[in-house]
Amino acid sequence: xxxxxxxxxxxxxxxxxxxxxxxxxxxxxxxxxxxxxxxxxxxxxxxxxxxxxxxxxxxxxxxxxxxxxxxxxxxxxxxxxxxxxxxxxxxxxxxxxxxxxxxxxxxxxxxxxxxxxxxxxxxxxxxxxxxxxxxxxxxxxxxxxxxxxxxxxxxxxxxxxxxxxxxxxxxxxxxxxxxxxxxxxxxxxxxxxxxxxxxxxxxxxxxxxxxxxxxxxxxxxxxxxxxxxxxxxxxxxxxxxxxxxxxxxxxxxxxxxxxxxxxxxxxxxxxxxxxxxxxxxxxxxxxxxxxxxxxxxxxxxxxxxxxxxxxxx
Amino acid sequence: xxxxxxxxxxxxxxxxxxxxxxxxxxxxxxxxxxxxxxxxxxxxxxxxxxxxxxxxxxxxxxxxxxxxxxxxxxxxxxxxxxxxxxxxxxxxxxxxxxxxxxxxxxxxxxxxxxxxxxxxxxxxxxxxxxxxxxxxxxxxxxxxxxxxxxxxxxxxxxxxxxxxxxxxxxxxxxxxxxxxxxxxxxxxxxxxxxxxxxxxxxxxxxxxxxxxxxxxxxxxxxxxxxxxxxxxxxxxxxxxxxxxxxxxxxxxxxxxxxxxxxxxxxxxxxxxxxxxxxxxxxxxxxxxxxxxxxxxxxxxxxxxxxxxxxxxxxxxxxxxxxxxxxxxxxxxxxxxxxxxxxxxxxxxxxxxxxxxxxxxxxxxxxxxxxx
Numbered sequence: 001x002x003x004x005x006x007x008x009x010x011x012x013x014x015x016x017x018x019x020x021x022x023x024x025x026x027x028x029x030x031x032x033x034x035x036x037x038x039x040x041x042x043x044x045x046x047x048x049x050x051x052x053x054x055x056x057x058x059x060x061x062x063x064x065x066x067x068x069x070x071x072x073x074x075x076x077x078x079x080x081x082x083x084x085x086x087x088x089x090x091x092x093x094x095x096x097x098x099x100x101x102x103x104x105x106x107x108x109x110x111x112x113x114x115x116x117x118x119x120x121x122x123x124x125x126x127x128x129x130x131x132x133x134x135x136x137x138x139x140x141x142x143x144x145x146x147x148x149x150x151x152x153x154x155x156x157x158x159x160x161x162x163x164x165x166x167x168x169x170x171x172x173x174x175x176x177x178x179x180x181x182x183x184x185x186x187x188x189x190x191x192x193x194x195x196x197x198x199x200x201x202x203x204x205x206x207x208x209x210x211x212x213x214x215x216x217x218x219x220x221x222x223x224x225x226x227x228x229x230x231x232x233x234x235x236x237x238x239x240x241x242x243x244x245x246x247x248x249x250x251x252x253x254x255x256x257x258x259x260x261x262x263x264x265x266x267x268x269x270x271x272x273x274x275x276x277x278x279x280x281x282x283x284x285x286x287x288x289x290x291x292x293x294x295x296x297x298x299x300x301x302x303x304x305x306x307x308x309x310x311x312x313x
Numbered sequence: 314x315x316x317x318x319x320x321x322x323x324x325x326x327x328x329x330x331x332x333x334x335x336x337x338x339x340x341x342x343x344x345x346x347x348x349x350x351x352x353x354x355x356x357x358x359x360x361x362x363x364x365x366x367x368x369x370x371x372x373x374x375x376x377x378x379x380x381x382x383x384x385x386x387x388x389x390x391x392x393x394x395x396x397x398x399x400x401x402x403x404x405x406x407x408x409x410x411x412x413x414x415x416x417x418x419x420x421x422x423x424x425x426x427x428x429x430x431x432x433x434x435x436x437x438x439x440x441x442x443x444x445x446x447x448x449x450x451x452x453x454x455x456x457x458x459x460x461x462x463x464x465x466x467x468x469x470x471x472x473x474x475x476x477x478x479x480x481x482x483x484x485x486x487x488x489x490x491x492x493x494x495x496x497x498x499x500x501x502x503x504x505x506x507x508x509x510x511x512x513x514x515x516x517x518x519x520x521x522x523x524x525x526x527x528x529x530x531x532x533x534x535x536x537x538x539x540x541x542x543x544x545x546x547x548x549x550x551x552x553x554x555x556x557x558x559x560x561x562x563x564x565x566x567x568x569x570x571x572x573x574x575x576x577x578x579x580x581x582x583x584x585x586x587x588x589x590x591x592x593x594x595x596x597x598x599x600x601x602x603x604x605x606x607x608x609x610x611x612x613x614x615x616x617x618x619x620x621x622x623x624x625x626x627x628x629x630x631x632x633x634x635x636x637x638x639x640x641x642x643x644x645x646x647x648x649x650x651x652x653x654x655x656x657x658x659x660x661x662x663x664x665x666x667x668x669x670x671x672x673x674x675x676x677x678x679x680x681x682x683x684x
Contacts, residue, residue: 053525081523081526083522083523084519087520087522088520090518103325104527104528105528106325
């Protein structure tokens with residue numbers, strides 16, 4: 001299986017700051033690749049470089065085998081791009097929006113057929129004559145996806161495709177993406193939702209422009225930094241989260257504590273048993289149990305260990 | 314720089330833009346209608362004191378009576394003699410080209426006729442383009458005949474008269490002045506505003522990035538955006554010409570084809586300015602404020618509303634900085650005075666130079682701003 005994207009030490013510097021700092025990655029074909037990181041970590045800039053919208057300051061990248069700098073024209077023809085938010089026209093109908101993109105890609109005689117095909121794919125047929133602005137958030141994203149697919153590109157970039165849409169529409173959109181990967185499409189997706197990240201075939205996590213981890217969700221959860229040698233992870237179920245959280249942090253041997261809703265995930269020295277932890281917190285022992293790291297645990301730990309490294313240096 | 318020549322996708326953008334324009338015809342109607350109403354109000358409401366009207370003199374008599382008349386003329390607040398010409402045709406062309414508003418023709422033997430009491434007449438031509446000026450100039454010119462000639466004494470009181478003829482707009486209707494000015498304003502204001510808003514709108518809504526990943530070329534995007542507004546401006550131009558001709562009853566004295574060609578050339582200026590604003594402004598509100606910043610001084614000093622020759626000197630000079638000034642001079646020249654290229658070439662060259670420079674600079678900025 002060839003790689004849809006190959007990135008080698010890609011860097012973008014604005015002023016003094018490296019917004020994207022020597023990232024290297026490869027994205028296999030026919031997969032959903034998750035690109036994660038906090039806001040402002042350089043995700044959108046990376047996507048823009050891969051789409052040929054922003055010139056890299058250093059490093060190189062190929063997309064569908066084309067160099068993003070020297071062959072940006074071929075890159076653009078071979079990719080779809082779905083920008084953040086609703087980046088189509090609210091004052092044009094679904095049909096007119098797609099007609100515009102059909103013409104923008106110069107599809108000519110094939111245009112009609114392609115338009116019908118993408119309308120069928122995303123299932124937006126019954127809204128064909130609605131204005132873009134009249135659609136719900138979920139349908140707007142589907143329309144944007146249809147536009148991104150109009151020229152039948154093998155690879156589509158989706159920048160936070162599910163931000164701000166309801167959970168059902170979110171799930172539907174992801175199901176649609178998986179159906180399309182089965183037909184050979186590759187998706188490069190940014191997201192903040194961990195359940196979406198879990199569904200990706202592989203992931204990359206960037207923080208302040210630097211790549212902190214890459215691999216499948218399992219591989220990332222099993223990284224050394226996520227559960228350091230000589231430590232163990234427990235989950236504490238409690239109704240007084242803030243109170244327990246305050247107490248947890250003053251316990252000897254505690255390495256990390258993070259709140260997940262009504263649970264607190266803690267990383268402690270391996271010598272501490274669940275029973276000992278419950279005792280130290282004056283909680284019922286049934287409240288404390290060992291837990292596998294979630295992806296969110298993994299990203300929190302990766303970010304913290306990066307921050308510690310920075311402070312140390 | 315080959316991005317400047319990449320026209321791909323222009324057709325797609327034109328398609329989209331026209332659909333979007335047609336989607337809100339009310340906005341468009343408002344955009345075209347509001348300035349018209351404004352101008353009608355302005356046109357009827359404004360009254361200015363008429364002083365320092367530029368005048369030309371053709372002096373066929375060297376005698377002291379002629380000199381005394383000229384002294385009286387230069388001493389008056391109403392007229393400023395800015396030109397002395399050598400023949401009658403030059404007198405006429407000084408008016409047609411718009412350099413002066415009034416011309417005096419002192420006949421041969423004027424002094425002799427005055428001395429002999431033959432009551433000679435000084436001919437006067439008045440440019441009727443601006444009815445307010447024409448009316449005052451008409452009255453003042455006739456009154457010059459009743460003024461005693463200072464420094465010139467014969468036995469009897471010298472007798473002569475001034476016979477003014479109002480050219481181009483003999484009935485001195487105000488519409489003939491302000492309607493051509495209205496055309497200039499309408500052609501400028503709407504075009505600047507609409508182009509700036511259309512492009513900034515894409516930036517603001519985030520749709521520009523989505524466009525830039527398509528194979529649409531930069532020039533394709535730019536011209537795709539501009540051409541629909543050229544069409545809008547064309548419709549507008551026809552509409553104001555029809556209103557002018559059939560509602561205000563202002564005939565077009567000059568060449569209609571020339572008028573159209575010059576107006577198309579002027580679009581370079583307003584599209585360029587609109588494009589320029591779009592490269593600076595980040596939001597539609599900013600774009601609107603910047604447009605007003607450009608439009609307001611041009612309304613005031615271009616001569617669209619207020620006659621330029623009546624303005625204080627610094628204002629008149631400031632007018633030359635504004636491209637609309639040249640266009641309005643050309644409009645009045647062609648429509649009211651029937652002027653052609655021979656009389657108006659200076660303004661035409663200035664306007665075209667402005668247009669080309671504005672447009673090219675704006676295009677370069679636009680190309681940079683989309684990279």
